[in-house]
Amino acid sequence: MVVGVVVAAGQGSRMGFRKQYGRLAGRPMWRWSVEALFRGGVERAVLVVPQDDLAALAAEVAPGWRDRLSLVAGGPTRACSVANGVRALLSLPGAVDGWIAVHDAARPFVSPDDVARVIAAARAHGGAILAEPCVDTMKRANDEGWIAETLPRASLWRAQTPQVFPGRWFQAALDSGAWDEMATDEAAVFERLGYPVRLVQATGVNVKVTTPADWAWATWWAEQGRGETPGRGESSCVWV
Ligand SMILES: Nc1ccn([C@@H]2O[C@H](COP(=O)(O)OP(=O)(O)OP(=O)(O)O)[C@@H](O)[C@H]2O)c(=O)n1
Numbered sequence: 001m002v003v004g005v006v007v008a009a010g011q012g013s014r015m016g017f018r019k020q021y022g023r024l025a026g027r028p029m030w031r032w033s034v035e036a037l038f039r040g041g042v043e044r045a046v047l048v049v050p051q052d053d054l055a056a057l058a059a060e061v062a063p064g065w066r067d068r069l070s071l072v073a074g075g076p077t078r079a080c081s082v083a084n085g086v087r088a089l090l091s092l093p094g095a096v097d098g099w100i101a102v103h104d105a106a107r108p109f110v111s112p113d114d115v116a117r118v119i120a121a122a123r124a125h126g127g128a129i130l131a132e133p134c135v136d137t138m139k140r141a142n143d144e145g146w147i148a149e150t151l152p153r154a155s156l157w158r159a160q161t162p163q164v165f166p167g168r169w170f171q172a173a174l175d176s177g178a179w180d181e182m183a184t185d186e187a188a189v190f191e192r193l194g195y196p197v198r199l200v201q202a203t204g205v206n207v208k209v210t211t212p213a214d215w216a217w218a219t220w221w222a223e224q225g226r227g228e229t230p231g232r233g234e235s236s237c238v239w240v
């Protein structure tokens with residue numbers, strides 16, 4: 001069983017609005033991200049949203065996805081929101097023995113084929129994340145804004161989502177207090193615990209839509225039909 005957490009409980013402070021509800025080619029960004037996970041093989045999911053948006057979203061999700069998508073309230077950091085979503089999923093029969101895929105609502109254009117590849121890698125290796133090798137020359141800065149050193153980039157990757165790990169790993173981290181509420185991704189928690197995490201190179205465009213410039217680009221990209229990467233089989237989602 002593969003279940004998903006789509007985190008959409010951010011404030012969009014760099015964007016200037018709650019970007020997860022912003023429309024790309026007519027659909028809210030969170031829907032693009034949920035749909036991509038379902039097309040990539042995730043069976044059911046929770047969408048984590050700000051507490052004060054739960055009631056409004058409940059009306060929007062039903063009835064099309066009632067059986068596949070539930071809503072959960074988020075927390076003050078991304079890691080808290082992930083934890084809330086994971087806890088809700090771990091109560092489902094079979095979830096502890098299966099895999100949980102965590103995905104940012106802010107990455108609407110992930111390719112369903114890449115989602116499926118990360119899931120396959122997690123099944124084979126334990127944990128896996130989508131990522132891309134750094135193509136820029138990387139500098140480390142000092143506190144005053146001067147370059148302290150140039151880092152060898154050959155071993156540097158940019159982490160993306162989805163990030164897929166066994167339900168049992170999440171349960172252990174949450175129950176033992178090892179869950180780090182400031183971690184900026186899930187892999188960081190499992191790396192620290194010494195678990196093996198495989199990097200899976202993204203083949204599609206998987207931008208995290210963060211700034212107004214990203215929004216302008218994402219709007220254009222969606223309107224070109226570029227985000228509609230074919231997935232594995234038809235989705236059973238109904239757009240409401
Ligand atoms: N407390 C939080 C913070 C972030 N997120 C989610 O985590 C993803 C990645 O976060 P980011 O792109 O940084 O979104 P925001 O937190 O909304 O942006 P900002 O930091 O500019 O406020 C987003 O889908 C966002 O909704 C979340 O669920 N809960």
Ligand SMILES: C[C@](O)(CO)[C@H](O)COP(=O)(O)O
Pocket residue numbers: 078104158159160161184185186208
């Ligand atoms: C998880 C993530 O998408 C990996 O790149 C990213 O760290 C989340 O963004 P945030 O700005 O740290 O919330």
